[in-house]
Amino acid sequence: MDLVAMRCLAYPELPDPPGCIFPSKTDDHQLGSFDLLATVADELLMEGGISPNPVDTFSGEEHQAVVEDSITEERAKDKPFIVKPCDLDICDQSSLLTEQVLEAPVSNFGSNELTSLPNDVCLLPASVITSECLQKVGSAGQFADDECKLGLRIITQKLDVQSSGCRVSTGCRLEGESEKQIKMESKIFRNLSISSRDGMCGPGCRETWERKESALVRSSNSVKFPSCRGHMSCCSFPFNSEGVKIVTRDNDENSSRRTQPRNANKAIRSLARSGDRRIRKSLVSKYWKTTTNLQGEGYNSNKKRCSFPNTKNRYKRQISQRDYPFKKRKLYYCSSAPNTDVIVSSDGICSLPEHDSKAAACSYGSALPGVNAAPTSATGECSPSQSNSHVKLKIKSFRVPELFIEIPETATVGSLKRTVMKAVTAILGDGLRVGMLLQGKKIRDDNRTLLQTGISHDNKSDALGFTLEPNHTQASPTVCPEDPFQLPRDNPQPLARISPISNAVQDAVKQGNLDALPDLMGSNIRNFPESDNDSAPSTPDMSLEKTPTGSRALVAVPEMREPLAIVSTHKSKRSESLQRRMRRPFTVSEVEALVQAVEKLGTGRWRDVKLKAFDNVKHRTYVDLKDKWKTLVHTARISPQQRRGEPVPQELLDRVLTAHAYWSEQQTKYQLGSQAAT
DNA sequence: CTTAGGG
């Protein structure tokens, strides 16, 4: 696969993907891979802060050895490089939290022998860079201070048999560094993720890698994220069939501290923003639509500014998806707590590096908002005494609570996944913050140490909970004044809770991710307006017509208390309606009733028809009846062979034609009459 | 909100 292809892969619809540092003009993939790396390396080097000797920078001899091996032909033939967007999965969410990013899965990251080299270029998320790495970096003199927040490592080898391997290893500092560097970082993050085509390495690999590579990656699995394969069109992020590019938004709390990205980045960002807005608007539109149905008021006044043609919406969604902002990730989950390094691993787990080095620990500035507390002292000094007590945190997955999803039983699995994705995306859209719960109580003071807070190494991890909260604390009218959703934003509530064990959630989310990322960005879960649900005709569709419970449409943000089930596939009255109503073919008896009513009332009084024949059938609106009549007429006119679905008795169809002809004539007469009158 | 139509 050549680079161009890669590009396309990553950004199928973008001629020139934002942030793509690699020129598309490259034809030769081998070269391209090389160039790509070289480019990265050069840029990094150029932008300063990076050791001219990448190899040394990161790891020691082990590395060297690896390098050597990496050049072996055998390896070389192995697999071609492919740039692939990172997969998105629960872990990514964690990344939101942890702000790391890239998860480049390190496929082949290590086989069991020393010789096994990373066959791929791996861009490791800050989160996977362990203390040892940092230490090394620090020792290299590049990031000796505690400001080093991020480490970047790129390792690769040229696969071309004829050429020698190529390997780039580098690091850069995120915070406290020059703008350039940061930009670079962001660029890289946004653009690079190269892994071998076949994915992750087996479980066995990681230990090796860890051992050898300073525990760069906790587990291969960890880097493995379910991707959005094949659902590009639905993704909100630039995904491709190969994987998903993970994009996270800046955590507002921290973004301010960072320097601004380059212009390009800015552009992208703004683009993204607008995209969000667009999406939001579309949502709004839908929302209003629904609301209108429910409440019947405020429709006119709002629909104009909020509504968009559906088709356009779709289009916009796509656009916005493509535009979705690439964000720099911040290093988060590395708690500054004494020697507590949390690494996000494959299953979205945060694990601790086996070896914490004092330096490393210190170098990780405060990170996790909830966990930070660790007074690593500004100096970055860690008292030796402290280094013995480690708080070990293992976050298997992040839970997204209170995701109410109502979906017809007849809906496809795919649609369910998409729906889940919508919800998840909605949450992620605005970014998240981390909240922490200890024994169910929220820990608010970020400045206290873990110890002071009551979190000690012998703590039962279960006592600790993490939550994901909306990033915005305040609704910001300026951003989207007309956004009806801003209301809910006012009070941030935990959207998710990270609990040690929530595989179910993880799965759910993964599924969602797998499928596609629809639009919904920028909206919140609670925005799911009512949707017609699957409820059988017998079940009143309260939300649709009479019941002015529009408020319900807005799924209230749940109590932070209980995360609850993530996906309730059942009809919880308040559900969403961003989805198409379930298809409910008319039965013959319904057709019969319709025909009879129309025969009597004519074809221009659908409301009356509704009242007369379907008054008690909530899911049949007069528009539905009108549409049905339309199709009936059409059906009656085509040959029986062309008809589909449950066959309608010819007798009825005949009546349809008769009635249609009659009423058409009547209408014509009426119109002529009125014309004559005038 | 209803109608009428296009998609």
Added chain:
DNA sequence: CCCTAAG
């Protein structure tokens, strides 16, 4: 079925 423009 959806979405709108008009009324």
